Amino acid sequence: MTTEHYLLVGAALFLIGLTGVVIRRNIVVILMSIELMLNGVNLNLVAFSRWNAQVDGQSFALFLVLVAVAEIAVALALLVALFRLRGTVQADEIELLKW
């Protein structure tokens, strides 16, 4: 399989994740969609790392996974705090800062 096949799969994962972020109401599912987008990016990094015959891309992908772990831990903690405060996890019901 050539690099562009992996790039296509990565782009498709990214786009599906982006769709989830834009159209879903439940913040839990939005966070899952963000994970999907990060996975699409990781797939791109690994594909280019192999194309380049270097491991730089793979170590970059590893850092990306670790940053994603940090991000999701903080996001889930914030979501628990938000649920205690507001009693909702629907993205379009949190509208205090909306115009």
Place this chain on the structure above:
Amino acid sequence: MSLTAIFFGIFTVIALMGAIGVVALRSPVRSAVSLIASLLGVAGLFLLQQAEFLFAVQVVLYVGGIMLLFIFLIMLVDLESFAGQRKFVKGWIFGVLAVLSLGVPLLWLLMRVGPFAQVATTGSVNTSIAVGRSNVEKLADDLLLNQSASFELVSVLLLTAMIGAVYAARRRNQ
């Protein structure tokens, strides 16, 4: 059709169907299970590209760690009360149009790139990463020699995130 192509197809279908399931399924628990399938599919694609260490990281960290966090969150947050509500936001069709306006040009461009395909199929590139030392050894060298500063920084980031998560989620007693 080579064995690699067959496995590529299988893993791609698992990853993409799982991803569609995450977005399309109503219950967040089903979305989480669908996400597990998608992450495992991506892990398989890593394995096909000789990124064995990332495959292990993907299975242990994502499927083991992050999914556990999600399941815990679903248990902590009372999602039953939202069960009967709409899945999508109002005007979701505009969101889909916005994504399509990015996605159609992106996929069209990726279909048209020739050079990647030509270089990667010559064979010399693929074998050069396969022979010699193992993937884990090379990755360890790169991480601990070339990128040691980032390696230390990311540990600080993880510690900060851990403390921040505990602080943000603690129960405030008035």
